[in-house]
Amino acid sequence: MLLSYSPSLSIDYDLAIVADVPNNESMAAIALAIAAGGALKSAKTTVLMTGAEAVAAMKKADAIAKVCKTAR
Numbered sequence: 927m928l929l930s931y932s933p934s935l936s937i938d939y940d941l942a943i944v945a946d947v948p949n950n951e952s953m954a955a956i957a958l959a960i961a962a963g964g965a966l967k968s969a970k971t972t973v974l975m976t977g978a979e980a981v982a983a984m985k986k987a988d989a990i991a992k993v994c995k996t997a998r
Contacts, residue, residue: 943956943960950973953971953973954971957969957971
């Protein structure tokens with residue numbers, strides 16, 4: 927479901943599309959279909975997460991940080 931299609935208020939982009947789709951694959955399909963037209967020079971897609979998804983990611987990051995050694 928397309929929620930918004932409007933000229934971007936940002937200097938970085940000419941256009942912003944806000945869409946509520948059922949999954950990441952659906953949004954990727956929309957982005958690929960738009961890009962297939964060949965008029966895009968660059969594009970950016972940002973996936974939003976729910977609070978529960980963010981908490982789960984933080985817990986996974988904590989578990990990884992306990993076993994991962996970073997370069998210093």
